[in-house]
Amino acid sequence: MKDWTFLVCCFLLSWSIMPVNPQILGKLEHSQKVLETPPLEHPTPPAKLPSHNPTRSFWIDSSPDANPLAGHGSKDPLPSEADICIIGAGITGVGVAYHLIELLNNASLSVKRPLRIVILEARDFCSGATGRNGGHLTPAAFLEFSQRQKLFNTVEAIKSYELEQHTASLLVKIIEENGWASDIDLVEGGHVNILFTEKEAKYAHKDFDMARQAQLNLDGVEWLSKEEVEEEYGAPYPGFREPGHNVWPLKLVTKLYQHAQAHAGQYASLSLHTRTPVTAVTHETTDNSSTYTVVTNRGSISCSRVVHATNAYSSYLLPFLAGPAGIIPTRGQVMATRASVGTDQIKTPSWSGNEGFAYWFPRPVTNDTENPLIIIGGGREAVSPSYELYVDDDSETHPLVGQALREFLPSVFEGKYDPDSEPEMEWTGIMGYTKMGDPFVGPVAELLVANPDGDLYKKQYIAAGYAGHGMPRAFGCAEVIAQMIFAEISDKEWKEPDWLPQRYLTWNRRVE
Numbered sequence: 001m002k003d004w005t006f007l008v009c010c011f012l013l014s015w016s017i018m019p020v021n022p023q024i025l026g027k028l029e030h031s032q033k034v035l036e037t038p039p040l041e042h043p044t045p046p047a048k049l050p051s052h053n054p055t056r057s058f059w060i061d062s063s064p065d066a067n068p069l070a071g072h073g074s075k076d077p078l079p080s081e082a083d084i085c086i087i088g089a090g091i092t093g094v095g096v097a098y099h100l101i102e103l104l105n106n107a108s109l110s111v112k113r114p115l116r117i118v119i120l121e122a123r124d125f126c127s128g129a130t131g132r133n134g135g136h137l138t139p140a141a142f143l144e145f146s147q148r149q150k151l152f153n154t155v156e157a158i159k160s161y162e163l164e165q166h167t168a169s170l171l172v173k174i175i176e177e178n179g180w181a182s183d184i185d186l187v188e189g190g191h192v193n194i195l196f197t198e199k200e201a202k203y204a205h206k207d208f209d210m211a212r213q214a215q216l217n218l219d220g221v222e223w224l225s226k227e228e229v230e231e232e233y234g235a236p237y238p239g240f241r242e243p244g245h246n247v248w249p250l251k252l253v254t255k256l257y258q259h260a261q262a263h264a265g266q267y268a269s270l271s272l273h274t275r276t277p278v279t280a281v282t283h284e285t286t287d288n289s290s291t292y293t294v295v296t297n298r299g300s301i302s303c304s305r306v307v308h309a310t311n312a313y314s315s316y317l318l319p320f321l322a323g324p325a326g327i328i329p330t331r332g333q334v335m336a337t338r339a340s341v342g343t344d345q346i347k348t349p350s351w352s353g354n355e356g357f358a359y360w361f362p363r364p365v366t367n368d369t370e371n372p373l374i375i376i377g378g379g380r381e382a383v384s385p386s387y388e389l390y391v392d393d394d395s396e397t398h399p400l401v402g403q404a405l406r407e408f409l410p411s412v413f414e415g416k417y418d419p420d421s422e423p424e425m426e427w428t429g430i431m432g433y434t435k436m437g438d439p440f441v442g443p444v445a446e447l448l449v450a451n452p453d454g455d456l457y458k459k460q461y462i463a464a465g466y467a468g469h470g471m472p473r474a475f476g477c478a479e480v481i482a483q484m485i486f487a488e489i490s491d492k493e494w495k496e497p498d499w500l501p502q503r504y505l506t507w508n509r510r511v512e
Helices: 002-017 028-034 090-106 144-150 154-177 198-213 226-233 249-263 311-317 400-410 474-489
Strands: 082-087 117-119 190-194 222-226 239-242 269-274 279-286 289-296 299-308 327-339 348-354 358-362 373-378 426-434 440-443 462-463
Touching: 082 090, 082 289, 090 117, 090 269, 090 462, 090 474, 117 299, 144 154, 144 198, 144 440, 154 249, 154 474, 190 226, 198 299, 222 226, 239 426, 249 269, 279 311, 299 474, 311 426, 311 462, 327 400, 358 400, 373 400, 440 474
Parallel strands: 082 117, 082 299, 117 269, 190 348, 299 462
Antiparallel strands: 190 239, 222 239, 279 289, 289 299, 327 373, 327 426, 348 358, 358 373, 440 462
């Protein structure tokens, strides 16, 4: 214990010679207060449908074959009936279909006919947050542990990280078992969290200590002194390294859909209709059976169950989720910029810093002479006090956020990025934030404190509100929704996974 205390003291003493960082730092606490405060416009209007002309994302638009399913099913006639309508074709919506088909195939139920699963997407396939994010697949190791332990309890705090470990490891397993790694640019480079301020370092060490005392699995976590980070990467700040991957998210979700579609077999049928925005979900009860009508711009589908996998846009169809008690659309900005040096100096890890306001990683290079393309997102701290909250328009970028992103890497890694260089691409995407920082998962009806029309939402489900941290959580939350639906149709009791935090469940997240 004395050795550990000595190391921490040495770590913190290095702050006496820290360089001045020109970035806007220490805004996390203030942004959280803004997130929890009702906006001046009250009641808060629900989200709008996704914009018709979104900015061009690297993942979607950098090559003509990046999105082979872009307009899939957009001209095919809609089925008049389905068993399950999934609204949203990102990692959550496709994940629900994937897990459902896996469950059906493994159970070998005796069915009269295949379960008809339909995915509806407002724009092109996977063109929402999943197709516009930073490309990270890194489960949180321990940050925020002490706060979660204080707000909830030790078991709940531990499950926060177990869910992310489960989700990320399951995705990597699926990728490797199916031989998709090279197709989706899976890179296991680890993740470095850089600590710019003494306060940030102090909280990180507190989280680590509390997590270690609670016996959270901290395998792979390695503290790095300022000297170690500077020598290896060229940034004069301390930090820590944790396990992590990067992926081409759109290509991953494409593979997941294609796999699910190919394995639907005798127990399920799966269809996808892009460019088919859902404008309403209505409810009817006839002959003691309950059905929903999912209304789109191309016609309507009658179905028995609906899954809301629309994340930031959830309140468009579920208006009671508008505002701080629900899901707040929040615009994130990302750009692709070229480093001035090669991978031998940039290395391969992904990064985050400034309390999570900045995140970046180098794309794989095709040859040794190529300088890597860096995907960097964040910069919302530059537009305080709004932080791009309540912005659901991804058709434009914010100039101040763009300036912060352009200045960030040259200021942190001196000589490795040209401060006058312009990005090769720059885009925005809409994240879904919650004041708790955690998603809503489960039956929609359970969200409502007062629900006089109990049948209205009885067989509707939601997994949404990932607060900018969806890649290591959404696929696991989709698995929970699939398990709930499977338990219902097979007349079995749903059993809660050991890794699922209780607070995610809708019956623990009531909305007025």
